[in-house]
Amino acid sequence: MKRPPAGRLVALLGAMVLALVGVVARLVLLQVGDHRALAAQGLRQRVHPTDLPAERGAIVDRTGVPLAITLEARDIYADPRYVTDPVGEAAKVARILNLRARDVERRLRTPDATFVYLGRQVDVRVADRLEALGLPGIGFLEVPKRYYPAGALAPQVLGFVGVDATGLAGLEFEYEDILAGTPGTRTVELSADGLPIASGMEIVEPAIAGRTLVTTLDREVQYLAQEALRRAVKENHAKGGTLVVMDARTGDISAMASYPWFDPNDFEHAEREAVRNRAVTDMFEPGSVNKVVTAAAALESGSVGVREIFQVPWWMRVGGYTVNDSHSHPIQAMTLGDIVAHSSNIGSAMVAERVGSAELASVLARFGYGSPTGVGFPGEAGGVVPELLNWTDITRATVAYGQGISMTPLQMAAVYATVANGGVWVQPRLVRGTSEPDGRLDEAPRSEPHRVLSEETATMLTRMLASVVETGTGGAAQIPGYQVAGKTGTARKLVDGRYVRRYMASFVGFLPASDPRVVIVVSVDEPRTVYGGVAAAPVFSEIARHVIQRLAIPAAPPVRLPPFASDP
Amino acid sequence: MSLPAREAERWAQPRPQPVRRRAITPARAPAARPPTHEPPHPHRRARREHHSAFWILTAVVVSAMVVGLVSLNAMRVDAAYRTRSVTERVRLLSDERRNLVNDVARLSSPSRIGPWARREGFVHPASGDVVILQVPGSSSSTGEVGE
Numbered sequence: 077m078k079r080p081p082a083g084r085l086v087a088l089l090g091a092m093v094l095a096l097v098g099v100v101a102r103l104v105l106l107q108v109g110d111h112r113a114l115a116a117q118g119l120r121q122r123v124h125p126t127d128l129p130a131e132r133g134a135i136v137d138r139t140g141v142p143l144a145i146t147l148e149a150r151d152i153y154a155d156p157r158y159v160t161d162p163v164g165e166a167a168k169v170a171r172i173l174n175l176r177a178r179d180v181e182r183r184l185r186t187p188d189a190t191f192v193y194l195g196r197q198v199d200v201r202v203a204d205r206l207e208a209l210g211l212p213g214i215g216f217l218e219v220p221k222r223y224y225p226a227g228a229l230a231p232q233v234l235g236f237v238g239v240d241a242t243g244l245a246g247l248e249f250e251y252e253d254i255l256a257g258t259p260g261t262r263t264v265e266l267s268a269d270g271l272p273i274a275s276g277m278e279i280v281e282p283a284i285a286g287r288t289l290v291t292t293l294d295r296e297v298q299y300l301a302q303e304a305l306r307r308a309v310k311e312n313h314a315k316g317g318t319l320v321v322m323d324a325r326t327g328d329i330s331a332m333a334s335y336p337w338f339d340p341n342d343f344e345h346a347e348r349e350a351v352r353n354r355a356v357t358d359m360f361e362p363g364s365v366n367k368v369v370t371a372a373a374a375l376e377s378g379s380v381g382v383r384e385i386f387q388v389p390w391w392m393r394v395g396g397y398t399v400n401d402s403h404s405h406p407i408q409a410m411t412l413g414d415i416v417a418h419s420s421n422i423g424s425a426m427v428a429e430r431v432g433s434a435e436l437a438s439v440l441a442r443f444g445y446g447s448p449t450g451v452g453f454p455g456e457a458g459g460v461v462p463e464l465l466n467w468t469d470i471t472r473a474t475v476a477y478g479q480g481i482s483m484t485p486l487q488m489a490a491v492y493a494t495v496a497n498g499g500v501w502v503q504p505r506l507v508r509g510t511s512e513p514d515g516r517l518d519e520a521p522r523s524e525p526h527r528v529l530s531e532e533t534a535t536m537l538t539r540m541l542a543s544v545v546e547t548g549t550g551g552a553a554q555i556p557g558y559q560v561a562g563k564t565g566t567a568r569k570l571v572d573g574r575y576v577r578r579y580m581a582s583f584v585g586f587l588p589a590s591d592p593r594v595v596i597v598v599s600v601d602e603p604r605t606v607y608g609g610v611a612a613a614p615v616f617s618e619i620a621r622h623v624i625q626r627l628a629i630p631a632a633p634p635v636r637l638p639p640f641a642s643d644p
Numbered sequence: 645m646s647l648p649a650r651e652a653e654r655w656a657q658p659r660p661q662p663v664r665r666r667a668i669t670p671a672r673a674p675a676a677r678p679p680t681h682e683p684p685h686p687h688r689r690a691r692r693e694h695h696s697a698f699w700i701l702t703a704v705v706v707s708a709m710v711v712g713l714v715s716l717n718a719m720r721v722d723a724a725y726r727t728r729s730v731t732e733r734v735r736l737l738s739d740e741r742r743n744l745v746n747d748v749a750r751l752s753s754p755s756r757i758g759p760w761a762r763r764e765g766f767v768h769p770a771s772g773d774v775v776i777l778q779v780p781g782s783s784s785s786t787g788e789v790g791e
Contacts, residue, residue: 142749148739200739225749227756278724299754300768556772622768630778 123277124266129220130257132241133286135234135248137295138328138508142225144234144248144340146241149221150203152195158213159184165211169194172206184213196239197221222248224340230298232353233291233332233453233506236343245351247289247506250454254510257286287510290517292328297321300622301331305598308615309335312581312603318354319599319615320489321623324496324592327504327522329451330623332356332486357455359482360599363567364419364549364608365584366478368495368537371416373431373439375533380430382536383639385409388423395469399425399477402566402607413638416540417548419564421477428476433467436475442528443491444501445483450523451504459483478567479575489597492584495537496561496592499529536638542589543637552613553585555620559634561589562616564608565599578602583612587620588632594623 106114135144152173159165166181173180173195183192194214195203203216222237235246242256243249260283265276272278301319309317321331334354338346352358374380388410391400401421408414415423428436440446440461448456460482462471474480486504494501502525509519529537541561544550549564562585569578582599586592596616603611623629750756 141752142745145742145746145749147742147746223746225746226753229753229755296754299758303758557775621770624776625769625774628776630776 122265123263125261125263128260128262128280128283129241130259130283131285132220132222132237133255133257133288133510135255135289135291136511137291137293137298138330139294140290140511141295143230143291143293143295144222144224146220147223148200149197149219150195150200151193151217151219152198152203152206153215153217154184154192154194155190155213155215156184156186156192157190160212165214168209168211169206169214172202173198226295226299227341228337228339229295229302230293230331230333231337231340231343232334232351232355233293234340236340246353246454247291250452251289251507255286255289258284260284287512290508290511292323292330292506292508293332294330294626296626297623298331298333300626301619302333302335302337304615304618304622305333305335308598308600308611309603312600312605312611314600314603314611316349316354316601317599317615318358318485318597318601319619320355320485320595320597321619322489322493322504322595322597324493324586324595325502327490327493327502328508329486329489329504329506330594330627331619332506353453355485355597356451356453357457357484359457359459359484360580361480361482361567361570362478362488363565363580363582364421364478365488365563365565365582366481367416367419367424367476368541368563369439369443369491370424370428370431370436370476371412371540372443372495372529372533372537373436374412374427375536376439376529377431377435379432379435380412380427382412385411385641386415386423386426388415388420388426390422392422392425394425394473397470399470399473409641411639411641413540413543414641416563416638417543417640419544419549424476425473428472429469433472434464436472437461437464437467439528440475440481442501443494444487445481449486449490449504451486451506452520453506456486457484459487478565485597485599488582488584489595492562492586492597493595494528495534495541496586496595497525497534498531499527499534500525501528535635538589538592539635539638541585542635543640545585546637547640549607549609550583550585550613552609553583553616553620555587555617555624557631558587558620558624558629559589559632560585560587560617560620561592561635562586562613564613566606566608569602579606581606581608581611583608583616585616585620587624588629590635591632593629594620594627596620596623 132146134142134146136142152169156162162181162184166177166184169175170177170180175195180194183194186192197219199221206214207216220241222241224231224234224236231246233246235243235248235250237243237248243252248255260281261279262281263277263279264272265278267273267276301321305317305319308314316335318334319331320329322329332353332355334350334352336347336350338350343351375382386409387407389407390403390405391398393399399421402419408420410418410420410423412427414420415427446459446461448458450456462475462480467475471480490501490504493504503523505520505522507520509517511517538561541563542559544563545553545560550560550562553560553562562583565580565582565584567580567582568575569580570576571578580599580601581603582597584595584597586595596619598612598615598619600608600611600615605611
């Protein structure tokens with residue numbers, strides 16, 4: 077065989093070397109130059125991260141009973157391209173999901189669509205029934221659903237969450253950070269057909285569940301209070317009503333509600349008016365329940381003695397305006413106790429005149445008028461108090477009997493709790509804290525109690541408030557075996573800057589008078605019988621009887637009533 | 645015998661000269677080689693035995709490694725499946741627990757029991773029907789408040 081010319085061999089070798097160099101160069105480019113991008117691309121093709129939603133924390137009452145809980149549910153969707161029998165499938169879906177077959181069929185026939193919802197957050201058991209039918213083109217997605225097992229119980233306090241499991245109102249909104257938790261991720265390696273490779277990479281960063289929010293609400297007290305309020309509103313043909321039940325010593329709120337209310341499981345159909353927590357977000361002119369502050373200012377400043385007698389007419393002129401009592405009467409001799417017990421507007425105005433605007437405004441500010449209580453609720457109102465510079469004689473007179481200023485029912489509860497506590501203001505609270513997985517309670521921070529009144533003043537005010545129930549306008553609040561201290565209120569409503577003949581009837585009180593455990597505020601909006609002593613005091617009595625039994629509040633010896641003008 | 649010694653011994657043996665093939669010429673018949681009946685060299689037999697043992701040992705070791713690796717992998721896959729299954733079971737049990745907690749809360753809710761009780765004629769006890777006793781030491785009663 078003839079040996080090939082050396083030139084060809086060299087050329088071949090050169091070509092092969094060139095090819096090899098080309099391959100090596102490409103390899104270097106791929107492995108060194110673009111390795112990051114290519115490795116990332118390969119990883120993206122193989123590795124698939126999915127979000128692991130964090131379980132939303134529950135909201136429980138003070139005894140640990142769930143008031144809001146997250147359950148598994150299903151979103152049901154259809155891919156119209158795969159639906160073979162729209163009429164038949166629509167009939168079956170509509171029957172199980174309780175929808176109109178025509179609506180379902182229209183969705184199943186949606187042109188050019190690959191995804192249409194048939195139902196959202198459907199109960200798992202209902203979805204399972206539908207899934208068992210194996211209808212073509214119908215799919216299911218696992219989603220969480222917030223559920224309120226007690227239904228319309230404290231709905232304005234608890235609030236609700238949207239379909240994306242985010243709090244939209246109430247405590248659900250206020251404590252979103254605590255309740256929502258932190259979502260995790262699960263990264264798995266997928267095969268070419270999209271199935272997880274059993275021995276492949278799997279990195280799970282677990283979701284951190286939201287914490288359980290422990291409220292101060294008591295489910296039983298809340299229910300009984302709501303029932304009493306609902307009945308009172310119906311019987312008085314009122315527009316609505318609001319109540320607060322609060323522990324006098326700790327500020328813990330056992331019940332809070334506004335009627336009408338709504339079912340948070342079906343909040344989409346709730347009226348906007350029913351969603352507001354009026355006890356915290358709505359202000360009203362307190363009326364005569366504010367006379368306790370006037371009396372407090374009088375006693376604290378020492379400008380009025382408890383035995384001092386005022387000659388009180390039934391009307392008088394103040395700064396060009398006429399103010400009057402609710403009923404006409406001849407000039408009466410009244411002590412401060414009489415003025416509070418019989419709820420005399422003129423008497424209060426006379427006392428306020430003696431106290432002076434500055435002192436009265438100072439006491440209002442010390443009680444927290446004009447500032448939110450910091451209860452931890454979204455949209456809490458602070459009330460409105462006129463600037464002291466703008467006070468006139470008529471301002472002072474009207475503020476003395478609770479008109480011309482506004483406050484929330486919760487603020488009023490805090491004022492009466494201060495009197496019940498011997499003059500020490502305690503911050504109201506709706507949330508005790510969060511509970512650890514082992515059940516340990518992590519207490520929420522709270523502001524320090526502070527003294528607003530001297531103990532002597534608080535004691536005298538308690539005696540005056542007890543006299544309101546025993547001899548005055550609040551007789552309907554009496555409870556056999558227990559001494560109640562409280563005050564009625566009937567305030568004219570301000571509509572578009574003018575007072576109208578519509579009223580807010582209120583009763584605020586605490587019991588037992590000598591060892592107060594609970595403060596209750598009841599206000600009835602536009603009752604047919606306008607007086608607080610008629611419309612609201614009986615509700616107070618009914619709620620208080622339930623609270624006594626539920627919280628096992630023992631009776632305490634009665635306090636003595638204050639000096640009256642009729643005393644010998 | 646250690647391997648380097650054996651190698652040295654092997655190198656000590658005379659190396660067979662490379663056979664040079666010559667072109668076959670049909671004119672001359674090849675000379676018949678005398679038959680050789682020499683017994684195999686004892687070192688060569690030992691080497692062949694060594695080779696067999698080596699290959700057997702290698703096969704055993706490699707097989708064991710392959711079987712071990714495959715078993716290990718199978719166990720890992722099995723464990724992954726079991727973990728996934730247990731995780732799923734835990735999830736299902738958690739869901740079931742939540743459902744049961746919810747059922748208990750719903751069924752014990754006063755808003756469900758209250759209306760039922762009213763329909764059945766139950767009433768709340770009047771305030772005089774229940775007497776709350778003061779347990780010594782549990783709560784202080786301040787007594788009558790003086791002027």
